[in-house]
Amino acid sequence: MNFLEERIKKDGIVKEGNILKVDSFLNHQMDIELFNEMGKEFQRRFEGKEINKILTIEASGIGIACIAAQYFHAPVVFAKKAKSINLDGDMYVAEVVSFTHKNVNQVIVSKKFLNKEDKVLIIDDFLANGCALQGLIQIVQEAGASVEGIGIAVEKGFQPGGHMIRNLGYQLESLAIIDGMDAETGTINFRKQG
Amino acid sequence: MNFLEERIKKDGIVKEGNILKVDSFLNHQMDIELFNEMGKEFQRRFEGKEINKILTIEASGIGIACIAAQYFHAPVVFAKKAKSINLDGDMYVAEVVSFTHKNVNQVIVSKKFLNKEDKVLIIDDFLANGCALQGLIQIVQEAGASVEGIGIAVEKGFQPGGHMIRNLGYQLESLAIIDGMDAETGTINFRKQG
Numbered sequence: 001m002n003f004l005e006e007r008i009k010k011d012g013i014v015k016e017g018n019i020l021k022v023d024s025f026l027n028h029q030m031d032i033e034l035f036n037e038m039g040k041e042f043q044r045r046f047e048g049k050e051i052n053k054i055l056t057i058e059a060s061g062i063g064i065a066c067i068a069a070q071y072f073h074a075p076v077v078f079a080k081k082a083k084s085i086n087l088d089g090d091m092y093v094a095e096v097v098s099f100t101h102k103n104v105n106q107v108i109v110s111k112k113f114l115n116k117e118d119k120v121l122i123i124d125d126f127l128a129n130g131c132a133l134q135g136l137i138q139i140v141q142e143a144g145a146s147v148e149g150i151g152i153a154v155e156k157g158f159q160p161g162g163h164m165i166r167n168l169g170y171q172l173e174s175l176a177i178i179d180g181m182d183a184e185t186g187t188i189n190f191r192k193q194g
Numbered sequence: 195m196n197f198l199e200e201r202i203k204k205d206g207i208v209k210e211g212n213i214l215k216v217d218s219f220l221n222h223q224m225d226i227e228l229f230n231e232m233g234k235e236f237q238r239r240f241e242g243k244e245i246n247k248i249l250t251i252e253a254s255g256i257g258i259a260c261i262a263a264q265y266f267h268a269p270v271v272f273a274k275k276a277k278s279i280n281l282d283g284d285m286y287v288a289e290v291v292s293f294t295h296k297n298v299n300q301v302i303v304s305k306k307f308l309n310k311e312d313k314v315l316i317i318d319d320f321l322a323n324g325c326a327l328q329g330l331i332q333i334v335q336e337a338g339a340s341v342e343g344i345g346i347a348v349e350k351g352f353q354p355g356g357h358m359i360r361n362l363g364y365q366l367e368s369l370a371i372i373d374g375m376d377a378e379t380g381t382i383n384f385r386k387q388g
Contacts, residue, residue: 066256110217
């Protein structure tokens with residue numbers, strides 16, 4: 001097990017309905033030393049890639065992206081989930097339908113901060129069905145920029161998002177991939193990674 | 195002028211209605227090297243304070259808080275602005291009325307992540323009327339924890355938030371305090387700080 005899998009095993013809580021709560025260290029309270037380990041590991045996994053921009057989405061992706069950005073010496077842009085009054089001018093807007101809730105969400109990035117010279121690493125905390133991620137990829141493509149890689153903290157490998165993104169040919173690196181969970185016993189099965 | 199004031203002068207854009215846009219480096223695209231300078235400056239200004247937790251609010255406070263947390267060796271907790279489906283159990287909920295929009299917003303933190311042993315540094319990107327900040331202070335007090343200090347990137351000194359918070363006796367450190375702006379000339383007047 002790697003450092004993140006160990007931490008999930010120690011502090012993650014499995015709930016009924018395939019819910020994994022990692023809010024004590026990842027997405028409500030945030031362990032910044034752990035985030036630094038994650039940043040270093042993303043650097044290792046994307047070694048050799050020329051990355052000049054990190055793209056994430058509010059809110060819980062921002063902390064991981066900012067700490068990781070220190071290892072890539074790149075600025076972070078975070079996408080907003082709804083039209084904000086503070087955004088003006090031209091914006092990239094991706095409409096994504098939630099697989100779970102069937103509603104439509106907008107993912108928004110100002111055109112000022114993504115252009116065709118950008119070599120983008122997308123970072124987020126969770127990947128399950130991948131709706132938010134699909135919106136981010138859509139926006140990078142609309143900008144004429146390239147997706148150099150996608151770094152995720154925790155992937156629910158039993159949901160289709162990661163599978164689909166890899167089938168599309170993207171280098172998707174999830175630091176922990178969960179293939180199954182059992183709320184009764186608290187067991188979490190991690191996928192073996194090379 | 196300090197480093198942040200210089201950056202605001204260089205890249206901030208003054209708009210009609212006392213709007214200052216700093217989205218190219220602070221709250222949409224984020225300059226992580228600048229955030230590190232800010233973290234160091236917060237460390238200097240709060241030297242001698244025993245801080246064991248950083249509290250911020252989604253979304254644009256998170257990046258600054260996470261980078262600054264590296265200088266305090268403390269975890270970050272971010273408050274949510276609306277009841278989230280991923281939060282369960284007991285939560286601190288502060289209701290704050292927006293001075294500008296007159297609507298009521300909820301600021302929410304899980305009770306698991308704030309308790310009476312906590313010595314809290316509150317960090318946010320902007321302070322104007324201070325509604326979000328009032329909600330955060332309310333929550334820290336409800337938890338029986340102490341507000342050791344408040345670190346803000348940009349304060350609009352011509353709006354009442356900062357004045358009121360200092361009158362309440364809190365150590366409020368704003369890295370840049372703007373006392374006036376002129377959209378026509380693009381001039382920004384910074385308050386002299388000792």
